[in-house]
Amino acid sequence: MRRRSRSATHHAVNPCHALTRSILLALLFTCPLTAAESRCPIQLRDVTRQTGITFVHTDGSSGRRYIVETVASGLALFDYNGDGKIDMYFLNGRPLPGSSAPASRNALYRNDGNWKFTDVTERAGVGGTGYALGVCVGDYNNDGYSDLYVNNFGRNVLYRNNGNGTFTDVTRQAGLELDNHVGAGACFLDLDGDGNLDLFVANYVGFTFQNHRISYMNGFPAYVGPLHYPPTANVLYRNNGNGTFTDVSVTSGIAAHLGSGMGMICADYDNDGDTDIIVGNDLRPNFVFQNDGAGRFKEVGALLGLAYDTLGNVHGTMGVECADWNNDGWLDFYMTAYQRQLATLYENKGGAYFDDVTRQTGAGRGTYPNVTWGTGLVDFDNDGHRDIFIACGHLIDNVGQFDDTTSYHARNIVLRNTGQGKFVNVSDQCGDGLLPELSSRGAAFDDLDNDGNIDVVILNSRREPTILRNDSSHTNHWIQIQLRGTKSNRDGVGARVTVTAGDLTQIDEVHSGRSYQSDFGKRLHFGLGQRSKVDQIRVKWIGGGIDVVRDVEVNRLVTIVEGSGRVSSPAPAISR
Amino acid sequence: MARQVAEAYREDPLTYALLGSAYYNTGRSDEATKHLEHCLELSPDQAEAYEILARVAYEKGNLEESARLCREALKRGRANPEVQNQLGRALMDLGRTDEAVQALQRAIRLPNASSQSHYLLGQANLQSGNYAQAKENFQRAIALLPDHTQAYFGLYTVCMRLAQTEEAGRYREQFQKLETIDRRSLTDRSAQEDTMSGLPQVRTTVARTFFGAAQIYRVHQQPSKAAELFRKAASLDEESGVYRAALEAHYVQRKAPAEGVAVFEQLASEQPDNRLNYFFLGRLRARLEQVDAAAVAYRKVQELAPQWAEGYRALAELYLRVNRNVAEARVLARRVVELEPSGPHYYLLAAACLRNNDRPGALEAIRQAVALSPGEKRYRELLQQLNEAP
Numbered sequence: 001m002r003r004r005s006r007s008a009t010h011h012a013v014n015p016c017h018a019l020t021r022s023i024l025l026a027l028l029f030t031c032p033l034t035a036a037e038s039r040c041p042i043q044l045r046d047v048t049r050q051t052g053i054t055f056v057h058t059d060g061s062s063g064r065r066y067i068v069e070t071v072a073s074g075l076a077l078f079d080y081n082g083d084g085k086i087d088m089y090f091l092n093g094r095p096l097p098g099s100s101a102p103a104s105r106n107a108l109y110r111n112d113g114n115w116k117f118t119d120v121t122e123r124a125g126v127g128g129t130g131y132a133l134g135v136c137v138g139d140y141n142n143d144g145y146s147d148l149y150v151n152n153f154g155r156n157v158l159y160r161n162n163g164n165g166t167f168t169d170v171t172r173q174a175g176l177e178l179d180n181h182v183g184a185g186a187c188f189l190d191l192d193g194d195g196n197l198d199l200f201v202a203n204y205v206g207f208t209f210q211n212h213r214i215s216y217m218n219g220f221p222a223y224v225g226p227l228h229y230p231p232t233a234n235v236l237y238r239n240n241g242n243g244t245f246t247d248v249s250v251t252s253g254i255a256a257h258l259g260s261g262m263g264m265i266c267a268d269y270d271n272d273g274d275t276d277i278i279v280g281n282d283l284r285p286n287f288v289f290q291n292d293g294a295g296r297f298k299e300v301g302a303l304l305g306l307a308y309d310t311l312g313n314v315h316g317t318m319g320v321e322c323a324d325w326n327n328d329g330w331l332d333f334y335m336t337a338y339q340r341q342l343a344t345l346y347e348n349k350g351g352a353y354f355d356d357v358t359r360q361t362g363a364g365r366g367t368y369p370n371v372t373w374g375t376g377l378v379d380f381d382n383d384g385h386r387d388i389f390i391a392c393g394h395l396i397d398n399v400g401q402f403d404d405t406t407s408y409h410a411r412n413i414v415l416r417n418t419g420q421g422k423f424v425n426v427s428d429q430c431g432d433g434l435l436p437e438l439s440s441r442g443a444a445f446d447d448l449d450n451d452g453n454i455d456v457v458i459l460n461s462r463r464e465p466t467i468l469r470n471d472s473s474h475t476n477h478w479i480q481i482q483l484r485g486t487k488s489n490r491d492g493v494g495a496r497v498t499v500t501a502g503d504l505t506q507i508d509e510v511h512s513g514r515s516y517q518s519d520f521g522k523r524l525h526f527g528l529g530q531r532s533k534v535d536q537i538r539v540k541w542i543g544g545g546i547d548v549v550r551d552v553e554v555n556r557l558v559t560i561v562e563g564s565g566r567v568s569s570p571a572p573a574i575s576r
Numbered sequence: 577m578a579r580q581v582a583e584a585y586r587e588d589p590l591t592y593a594l595l596g597s598a599y600y601n602t603g604r605s606d607e608a609t610k611h612l613e614h615c616l617e618l619s620p621d622q623a624e625a626y627e628i629l630a631r632v633a634y635e636k637g638n639l640e641e642s643a644r645l646c647r648e649a650l651k652r653g654r655a656n657p658e659v660q661n662q663l664g665r666a667l668m669d670l671g672r673t674d675e676a677v678q679a680l681q682r683a684i685r686l687p688n689a690s691s692q693s694h695y696l697l698g699q700a701n702l703q704s705g706n707y708a709q710a711k712e713n714f715q716r717a718i719a720l721l722p723d724h725t726q727a728y729f730g731l732y733t734v735c736m737r738l739a740q741t742e743e744a745g746r747y748r749e750q751f752q753k754l755e756t757i758d759r760r761s762l763t764d765r766s767a768q769e770d771t772m773s774g775l776p777q778v779r780t781t782v783a784r785t786f787f788g789a790a791q792i793y794r795v796h797q798q799p800s801k802a803a804e805l806f807r808k809a810a811s812l813d814e815e816s817g818v819y820r821a822a823l824e825a826h827y828v829q830r831k832a833p834a835e836g837v838a839v840f841e842q843l844a845s846e847q848p849d850n851r852l853n854y855f856f857l858g859r860l861r862a863r864l865e866q867v868d869a870a871a872v873a874y875r876k877v878q879e880l881a882p883q884w885a886e887g888y889r890a891l892a893e894l895y896l897r898v899n900r901n902v903a904e905a906r907v908l909a910r911r912v913v914e915l916e917p918s919g920p921h922y923y924l925l926a927a928a929c930l931r932n933n934d935r936p937g938a939l940e941a942i943r944q945a946v947a948l949s950p951g952e953k954r955y956r957e958l959l960q961q962l963n964e965a966p
Contacts, residue, residue: 405636
């Protein structure tokens with residue numbers, strides 16, 4: 001669209017060109033588009049080149065078409081060194097049998113400010129050892145520093161943050177040795193409100209090099225789907241509070257359910273004060289593990305209407321996100337999916353059931369021909385209504401040979417929430433950040449330059465990432481809230497925050513692990529529109545405690561320490 | 577094949593429709609679009625070309641365009657429930673549920689309305705919040721196709737909205753049971769070596785093109801070429817009744833059913849487990865008044881596909897037509913409605929009952945037929961006759 005606009009301008013200012021009828025017509029058609037573009041309140045600019053980031057993803061492929069290649073990888077945005085700036089951690093694949101690609105590693109980039117990032121992987125010691133698929137961030141030992149859990153194809157790894165810019169692999173000491181699985185998403189959550197972060201590890205399918213298969217489509221080689229491999233159980237670990245974990249998959253009821261896990265999120269869908277677990281499955285019904293508050297779970301996905309779409313079809317679910325899209329006080333879910341399935345918005349009806357409102361709201365616009373992956377329900381323009389970002393790209397690299405209604409490389413999608421119950425596809429009008437055609441996987445969202453606008457980082461399969469700076473107008477107000485638990489877990493994971501500003505009340509929760517096998521957004525962000533004051537912030541901590549603060553200034557990041565009943569800004573360094 | 581035909585008959589718009597269709601079936605929709613548009617330039621009334629273009633637009637996510645093309649197809653072609661369904665789906669996906677309801681209501685009023693049309697209408701009503709109407713539509717879909725997995729999900733959803741939780745639970749159970757069976761069968765099928773190789777898909781695609789080419793040769797008075805391609809299409813696609821029906825029609829129209837018998841016997845010897853070859857063999861033998869031989873063929877169909885209603889229906893109809901074994905015909909007709917309880921099947925049962933002087937049985941059957949196909953005049957007339965008869 002932008003290219004067309006520039007072309008029209010060129011013709012208009014060149015006096016040597018006779019303005020033929022066709023050019024006049026072209027001008028007539030392009031002018032309204034330019035106007036529409038300038039009116040779109042969301043503007044995302046591609047700033048990848050200026051960041052200094054040199055990471056390039058590899059899926060380790062060699063043409064043998066191992067299924068694991070198609071689903072890599074996620075990423076994390078978090079402040080690893082506590083300097084108040086959000087850093088980036090990219091997961092990477094590894095050369096698989098048959099590949100002659102050079103060795104690869106995950107990459108941690110420190111945010112130096114002004115959109116410059118430095119690769120600190122070696123010093124931090126988080127390059128990883130396995131084929132990395134999913135990641136989550138949480139302070140599992142409540143020492144004030146964010147730790148990392150990486151879910152691999154192969155041995156998973158827990159990195160303890162030493163607080164000095166380095167990490168230590170403590171997987172074995174923590175009792176988290178888990179091998180021979182194809183990993184997927186992972187989440188830290190406090191399953192029983194004891195103040196310690198427990199760990200849920202999703203697994204994909206029972207693929208091994210021995211049971212590897214390929215298939216053919218219209219004579220062309222292609223990857224097989226997940227149903228060709230046995231479904232697998234997910235794993236739940238309880239944090240013992242002493243740096244170690246115990247596998248409680250069986251006693252909690254989790255192990256009884258076999259699936260093909262992909263993205264996941266932990267969230268309190270029924271507002272009962274504990275954290276439930278939602279796992280997207282690839283071509284199998286999605287799981288909703290309802291928590292009884294003590295860490296025992298019942299699978300209720302089909303009962304709630306989250307296991308299937310409105311048509312009763314099982315989806316190739318990829319990413320799972322949640323947020324309150326219509327500001328009714330209940331967390332809604334958004335799940336991305338395979339080609340010829342709409343990415344789906346499930347509206348929460350008071351915790352009793354979910355309505356697939358994709359079609360009525362337009363929340364699936366543009367997704368049908370694409371395989372969709374990372375996603376975020378993010379208020380890009382700070383108008384108080386959460387928009388949707390969807391990362392796209394097919395998983396079969398030669399799909400164009402036998403199906404040209406889709407493509408391996410695709411543009412990502414932005415759907416703007418009008419605030420009137422509808423989403424509008426503004427991908428053509430919201431800046432050059434939506435022009436790249438790549439095969440995206442994980443997508444993560446946070447305020448990378450602390451200007452009050454949420455930026456975007458996308459991991460692209462086999463390519464460099466894409467970094468989008470949010471240049472949307474600053475006329476709307478916002479507030480960002482960081483939680484510091486004292487009795488409950490230190491990051492406030494699972495805490496429910498309600499922000500009231502005039503006639504607008506919004507909720508959000510702190511999550512660890514979300515979207516497509518990624519992690520981001522520990523600092524909660526609320527767009528406020530033109531409301532210039534926050535009347536009240538209410539925090540319900542996962543242990544049950546409540547903090548309420550009133551009359552908070554806007555356009556700032558505030559920290560709320562559990563039990564303090566007040567905000568502090570900037571965020572203090574709190575250690576327990 | 578499609579190119580050969582296009583070369584042979586350059587002025588015939590259908591050849592471009594065939595080329596477009598061949599490209600579409602091999603996943604090359606851009607090339608398909610080019611040829612289909614050329615077909616429409618030569619002959620703007622080709623409903624089938626609009627139909628394929630509508631599908632391409634839908635698959636590319638161009639919903640508005642897909643809806644427009646469906647309307648063009650409907651304007652020009654015969655009343656086609658598939659296209660009405662496609663229009664309904666596009667409108668539903670656009671969030672224009674009221675328009676979707678209208679389109680799908682037209683679909684269910686067609687004489688050959690499918691279970692799928694009722695199901696989609698249920699969906700459109702569900703999304704409009706017309707829950708009672710949606711429930712009725714889903715129930716009708718299940719009445720026509722008792723194993724319609726998604727319709728059970730629709731019923732579960734709608735009963736939950738209507739706070740009919742007990743009923744909802746039953747529908748959910750049934751849905752999950754059927755969904756598990758569907759997934760298992762998909763898994764088993766896709767794990768087969770043949771499926772992994774992609775050959776069935778290629779065979780289906782090639783068969784479709786041969787079938788289209790055969791139709792063009794037939795129009796251009798090349799019957800032997802046409803027959804050969806119909807036979808090849810049937811041979812390549814073992815599941816297709818359409819290609820075999822075309823092959824049968826070819827010999828019937830040429831008043832050579834005996835030749836047709838030979839061709840289907842040959843197909844049956846190549847594919848001895850294929851019920852369809854015996855089914856058409858039975859039909860051709862019945863046409864030749866070889867009642868016993870036809871019955872043998874139909875019994876073979878029943879043996880190969882005991883859950884397929886057609887094998888029983890065809891034999892029941894044959895016995896009723898020639899007025900032989902009418903008691904057995906009634907038994908067969910009962911089996912037919914057990915397997916597929918549709919309006920036409922209940923009508924057949926009613927006829928079989930009447931032939932056996934079983935008036936109560938006939939009355940009950942025709943009542944069911946009217947309930948399932950209320951628009952069918954024949955059924956209502958028979959019901960009225962039976963009600964009025966002393």
